Structures are given as structure tokens and as C-alpha cells.
Amino acid sequence: MALIVHKYGGTSMGSPERIRNVAKRVAKWVRAGHQLVVVPSAMSGETNRLLGLAKELSPATSTPELLRELDMIASTGEQVSSGLLAIALQAEGVPSVSYAGWQVAIATDSSFTKARIESIDGERVRGDLAAGKVVVITGFQGVDSQGHITTLGRGGSDTSAVAVAAALHADECLIYTDVDGVYTTDPRIVPDARRLTSISFEEMLEMASLGSKVLQIRSVEFAGKYRVRLRVLSSFTPWDIDITEEAKSGTLITFEEDEKMEQAVVSGIAFNRDEAKISLMGVTDKPGIAHLILGPVAEANIDVDVIIQNVSHDGRTDFSFTVHRNDFARTMDLLKTQVVPATGATAVIGDAKICKVSIVGIGMRSHVGVASRMFSVLSQEGINIQMITTSEIKTSVVIDEKYMELAVRALHKAFDLDQPPVAA
Numbered sequence: 001m002a003l004i005v006h007k008y009g010g011t012s013m014g015s016p017e018r019i020r021n022v023a024k025r026v027a028k029w030v031r032a033g034h035q036l037v038v039v040p041s042a043m044s045g046e047t048n049r050l051l052g053l054a055k056e057l058s059p060a061t062s063t064p065e066l067l068r069e070l071d072m073i074a075s076t077g078e079q080v081s082s083g084l085l086a087i088a089l090q091a092e093g094v095p096s097v098s099y100a101g102w103q104v105a106i107a108t109d110s111s112f113t114k115a116r117i118e119s120i121d122g123e124r125v126r127g128d129l130a131a132g133k134v135v136v137i138t139g140f141q142g143v144d145s146q147g148h149i150t151t152l153g154r155g156g157s158d159t160s161a162v163a164v165a166a167a168l169h170a171d172e173c174l175i176y177t178d179v180d181g182v183y184t185t186d187p188r189i190v191p192d193a194r195r196l197t198s199i200s201f202e203e204m205l206e207m208a209s210l211g212s213k214v215l216q217i218r219s220v221e222f223a224g225k226y227r228v229r230l231r232v233l234s235s236f237t238p239w240d241i242d243i244t245e246e247a248k249s250g251t252l253i254t255f256e257e258d259e260k261m262e263q264a265v266v267s268g269i270a271f272n273r274d275e276a277k278i279s280l281m282g283v284t285d286k287p288g289i290a291h292l293i294l295g296p297v298a299e300a301n302i303d304v305d306v307i308i309q310n311v312s313h314d315g316r317t318d319f320s321f322t323v324h325r326n327d328f329a330r331t332m333d334l335l336k337t338q339v340v341p342a343t344g345a346t347a348v349i350g351d352a353k354i355c356k357v358s359i360v361g362i363g364m365r366s367h368v369g370v371a372s373r374m375f376s377v378l379s380q381e382g383i384n385i386q387m388i389t390t391s392e393i394k395t396s397v398v399i400d401e402k403y404m405e406l407a408v409r410a411l412h413k414a415f416d417l418d419q420p421p422v423a424a
């Protein structure tokens with residue numbers, strides 16, 4: 001007997017029929033002798049619908065009071081799907097109970113709309129499991145120390161599931177979704193993308209942080225920190241397929257490099273259209289300038305991603321950086337009111353129509369010339385690179401948003417990601 005956590009995404013929970021299928025699949029695992037905790041997302045489209053209702057009533061974006069209410073509203077989507085799944089399980093003859101985050105409790109900090117899980121009390125859940133029940137726990141939500149409901153950021157049910165698996169020392173966490181695993185890139189953009197049977201934890205972390213929405217980044221961080229065995233697989237296979245076959249399907253996130261079966265230099269391509277670029281022109285080039293510019297941005301709790309400072313001419317330089325598009329307007333305001341006067345900048349230029357495309361692979365550690373190959377492929381397509389950033393196992397470029405799909409397809413082909421890997 002194993003303790004297994006299943007997570008089902010929005011599409012997998014998208015209708016009563018699909019919820020019934022999820023219940024039948026879970027029942028199959030229970031009948032095979034396992035203890036099951038299930039973490040569902042809201043039904044597809046529901047979180048957007050709920051947040052859309054709030055937007056109709058308030059044009060404000062991010063006052064603390066508003067953010068608190070957004071979490072109050074958005075968290076209800078998961079509450080509905082959890083209750084529905086518990087009912088569907090009971091209809092299958094499987095004893096089951098559902099809990100909201102605060103009932104478990106899943107304790108978080110108070111950063112409404114992007115809260116971090118601090119601890120999970122497993123006692124109640126363990127009691128139910130021991131009593132033979134399947135426990136359904138809402139994804140995406142928790143509760144802060146004041147009893148306020150919080151949510152974990154979009155896609156946060158992945159993180160709920162992995163954190164629950166870590167807290168309960170589960171044997172495995174299975175993330176059921178609408179694709180049958182992690183691909184070399186988003187199969188919606190590149191139909192030739194290939195499913196990876198395994199991907200190293202480090203590569204998955206980079207892919208998720210660089211925009212691959214198949215797993216929320218924090219779920220991968222949790223898996224790494226607590227060594228949770230994590231697998232991404234399809235919820236659209238027939239529910240009654242052989243359980244042994246199902247348990248081996250999809251993509252396993254591995255922690256051992258040796259276990260990595262596919263030794264390509266570049267393992268995957270990620271992209272992100274959620275960023276915006278801001279340039280401050282003609283700032284005085286003197287010690288402390290980066291702090292003068294980015295200090296107020298950090299104080300406003302705005303995350304900065306790529307940063308570039310140009311070579312200076314006549315004591316002046318241009319300084320560019322990217323932020324999340326949701327923070328674009330706020331950052332522009334802040335620069336104009338606080339930073340321009342302090343730095344003597346001659347202009348602030350904003351561009352929200354950019355995207356970041358990244359190649360990822362642990363093979364990049366031991367191979368030279370991979371980044372320059374990327375630049376050459378992009379130049380052959382006539383794509384201008386606006387910013388570059390690299391780390392040991394990734395190279396990212398910021399380009400005009402309109403070239404995103406072209407860039408991803410060209411790179412996918414150039415690095416042979418559409419071909420089966422050569423055995424190592």
C-alpha cells in the first residue's frame with residue numbers, strides 16, 4: 001500500500017462528466033490498495049470568470065484590501081470542484097471528504113494572490129486516511145496567521161499538491177493534466193514537440209521559471225526541497241487503463257543526473273509573454289546607480305527579471321530591465337515620479353510587446369557554443385535580440401513578441417528537439 005497524491009487541473013475537472021471520470025480513476029487506485037489524497041483545481045475558466053466579476057466592480061489593481069477580496073473570491077472555484085469530486089467519489093462507493101485550505105490547515109504568509117505555503121498540518125488528513133477515506137483538498141488556497149483566505153498565484157494547485165505530498169511524506173505525487181507529460185516545448189506552439197520520459201529536476205525548475213506553465217515553479221521548488229517523487233501525466237487516457245501502465249506513463253522529474261535517459265545538449269525551449277521592458281535613457285553613470293533605479297522598484301514589491309546596463313558615453317548610460325506585465329504601469333509611474341528626478345534620466349521608454357525565449361539543458365554545462373548557435377538561428381530568421389541573459393544551464397533572449405512563435409519553432413528544429421535523442 002502506498003500513499004499517493006493526485007492533482008487534477010482545470011480542464012481535467014472541466015465538467016460533471018470529467019469529474020466523474022476523475023472519480024472513477026481515483027477509485028481504481030483505491031481498489032488497488034492505495035491511500036489517496038486528491039487536489040483538484042477549479043473547473044476550467046472558473047478562476048478567470050470569478051476574477052473577471054471582481055474587475056467589473058473595481059478598476060483598482062492592487063490595493064491590499066482589494067487583493068484580500070480577490071483571494072476570497074478566487075478560492076471559491078476550488079471549493080466547488082472539491083465538493084463535487086467528493087460527491088462523485090461517494091457515488092462510486094468510495095468514502096471521501098473534502099476540505100478547504102483553512103480546514104486542513106495549509107498555513108501561508110499574507111501575500112494575497114501570491115502567498116507562500118509555510119506549513120501544513122497533516123493530522124486531520126492522516127486521521128481520515130486511516131479511517132479509509134479519500135481526502136480531497138482544495139488546490140490553490142491556504143490561510144494566513146490572521147485567518148484570511150489566501151491564494152498561491154495562478155497555477156498554484158500544482159504547488160498545493162506537491163506541498164501536501166511533502167507534508168504527508170507521500171510515496172508519489174501525480175500531476176494529471178491535459179497533456180501526457182512534459183514536452184520539449186509547449187505542444188500547442190510546436191506540434192512536433194516530443195514528450196520527455198524524464199526530465200532532471202534542475203531543467204524542470206528552469207523550464208517552469210522561464211514560462212512553461214505545465215508546472216508552477218513553486219511546485220518544482222517544493223519537490224526539490226522535500227524530494228517528492230513527481231510525475232506529470234494525462235487525465236485524458238481512459239480511466240480504466242491498466243494501473244501499472246498508468247503509473248509509468250507521462251514524464252518523471254528525476255533528481256539523479258545518471259537517471260536522465262535523454263542526454264541532449266538542449267532539452268527544452270520555454271517562452272514567456274508575461275513580461276514588459278522598461279528603459280531609462282541617459283542616466284548618470286556613477287556608483288550606486290543600479291540601486292537608485294531598482295531600490296524603489298524592490299520596495300514596491302515588484303520583481304525584476306532581465307537587467308542590462310549599456311556602456312556609458314560622456315558619463316551617461318541607458319539602463320533597461322523587465323518586469324511582469326501586470327506590474328508594468330505601476331513601475332512606469334514609479335520611475336517617472338521617483339527615479340527620474342533622482343537619476344537625472346532624460347527619458348523613460350516602456351515596451352509591453354516583448355517576450356522572452358529560452359533554451360534549457362544541463363548539457364549546456366559541458367558544451368560550448370550553444371548560446372552562439374541560438375543567436376545565429378535567430379539572426380537567420382531576421383529576429384533582433386534586445387536583451388540576453390544566461391546561466392549555467394539556460395540562455396534567454398528578449399525579442400519582439402510578434403516573433404515568438406517563429407523563434408520557438410526555429411530553435412526547436414535547429415537543436416533537433418523534434419528528433420528522438422541519440423542514446424548516451
Ligand code: ADP
Pocket residue numbers: 008009010011012041155176177178179181182183184185186187188211212213214215268
Ligand atoms: P492544468 O489545468 O492541468 O494545470 P495547465 O494549462 O496549467 O494545465 O498546464 C498544461 C499546459 O501547459 C498544456 O496544455 C500545454 O499547453 C502547456 N505547456 C507549456 N509548456 C509545456 C511543456 N514544455 N510541456 C507540456 N505542456 C506545456
Ligand code: ASP
Pocket residue numbers: 009010041042047048077139140153154155156157158
Ligand atoms: N484555479 C487556479 C488558476 O486558474 C489554480 C490552478 O488551476 O492551478 O490559476
Ligand code: MG
Pocket residue numbers: 009155158213214215216
Ligand atoms: Mg496548471
